[in-house]
């Protein structure tokens with residue numbers, strides 16, 4: 060399944076205004092291609108531009124220079140509404156801090172993206188149950204986020220990201236707040252999703268546990284693409 | 300979606316309680332204030348109407364010009380005829396003749412010499428006919444605090460304070476000294492059968508009340524009366540309806556000799572009503588402004604507290620517009636709850652005041668303004684919305700103002716600030 064070109068960056072630079080009329084160049088001339096079904100990680104020291112790059116891929120931010128094509132569309136030319144629509148349709152985000160909505164139950168949190176996308180109630184119920192089954196949280200579906208452990212919270216966040224079956228999941232340090240056991244748990248779930256649904260995963264991470272599951276590791280240093288290597292996953296990630 | 304909003308509001312007390320309290324209180328105060336103001340005004344209007352002006356007043360053109368002096372030589376002459384025409388002209392208005400007059404009341408001693416004497420203001424009105432509407436209108440059963448209401452010709456009610464000053468007692472024969480319509484001296488004897496107390500300063504000092512036919516006889520003005528008053532059946536003064544009647548009246552043949560005035564024409568009451576209207580609008584405006592500012596603030600705080608939520612929802616693909624719409628829906632639901640509670644509470648207070656009232660007669664002692672002795676509010680249908688709608692507007696407006704912040708910032712920097 061690794062033939063379709065799904066993310067294509069050409070000569071991408073990103074600068075931030077940092078006050079006093081000065082600019083900070085966070086990404087410098089990045090060329091990068093990611094194909095359908097990849098399980099890829101961005102690694103590199105803090106401040107090297109990993110989050111910035113994920114945000115560009117997810118249409119949360121615009122490149123200063125170069126072109127960002129995702130799923131065949133020119134993300135950098137999107138209006139705000141187009142970008143939102145694009146995210147709603149095609150991208151799932153997972154964050155370091157799980158960012159569940161505290162007033163809603165586990166079930167409702169996972170249901171939320173479907174609600175926003177206007178999916179009918181019947182369909183929502185089916186799909187949410189499925190997603191919770193994926194992450195093994197059916198028994199907690201009426202709990203509120205405050206009643207969950209960190210690992211469980213992140214699994215809810217994963218369920219929320221996958222419930223609308225996006226083509227791409229962007230995960231920014233998803234294991235940073237988790238212990239080893241929970242990290243492995245989450246990663247195994249993601250590998251399973253990747254293999255059974257063909258969802259493309261792009262991580263940003265410092266975590267060796269994550270790296271152990273990757274099939275491709277892209278190293279950023281100081282905003283530049285420093286190294287791009289194929290890996291044989293040490294854990295669970297068995298290539299077909 | 301409404302279900303989700305309701306769940307959010309119900310589960311997150313911090314999100315809902317403060318705005319509900321603010322909206323509820325604001326709406327309650329506005330509703331209450333409106334009903335109270337309307338109540339005080341209609342109380343004042345109805346006192347003025349009952350005791351002097353009617354809702355409408357018909358006089359001769361010449362009488363109207365000197366109205367304050369009650370020039371009975373310029374009275375309406377053929378009262379029965381005019382009354383009949385007026386009743387055909389406006390059957391849903393009750394028309395009653397009244398004659399106001401001034402004079403001296405003389406209390407004689409055993410020998411018939413003057414024991415005490417004092418100036419009085421008198422009203423001659425229908426007290427004796429079986430179906431008299433004046434007795435209930437003037438609330439005479441209650442107002443006659445000692446003795447009884449006149450039951451036959453020659454009987455007189457005088458104010459209790461006046462009786463005290465003149466040392467007059469019940470059953471005593473007193474002499475009214477006044478002038479006839481023709482200008483000569485009028486002297487007429489009455490038996491004092493009751494003392495009145497209206498609880499309104501000017502009326503309690505020197506008012507006397509007698510049956511109209513006695514007054515007509517005493518002042519030598521048979522079949523004549525200074526004024527004919529009209530009272531609307533609702534019991535409340537309706538300014539627009541009054542103006543309409545006046546316009547209609549001007550097209551009848553009656554208007555060749557007679558004029559019709561509205562309660563709003565008398566003694567600056569019209570100006571007062573205009574002023575009150577302006578005041579109501581200013582008050583409502585001020586209330587909305589105040590509530591909006593408070594709610595804007597609380598929406599801003601709520602926004603800060605919910606930065607995480609906003610960020611994650613942006614990431615999940617809601618546009619800023621959709622987010623803002625959600626927040627506005629949420630505000631509207633909260634506003635609806637608060638405004639309903641507040642309006643009901645306000646109406647409840649008004650209902651209590653309408654039915655029970657607050658007795659201010661002690662406070663009003665010695666006052667020269669005709670004010671009803673019991674303050675009442677009025678429960679008016681529009682009173683519900685007078686508070687309700689501004690309350691709803693205020694919270695939606697406050698939220699919208701707070702939401703502009705979300706709108707203006709670009710997604711990426713919002714996202715950064717949200718620290719997702």
Ligand SMILES: Nc1ncnc2c1ncn2[C@@H]1O[C@H](COP(=O)(O)OP(=O)(O)OP(=O)(O)O)[C@@H](O)[C@H]1O
Pocket residue numbers: 075076077083084085103104105106107108109110111112263712715
């Ligand atoms: N909005 C911004 N304004 C100014 N500078 C920014 C902004 N966002 C990021 N940067 C800078 O760009 C650089 C890259 O940031 P980024 O968040 O992508 O790093 P990262 O690789 O994700 O680091 P970490 O591993 O610590 O998360 C950093 O030096 C950061 O200070």
Ligand SMILES: [Mg+2]
Pocket residue numbers: 109110111231263
């Ligand atoms: Mg980062």
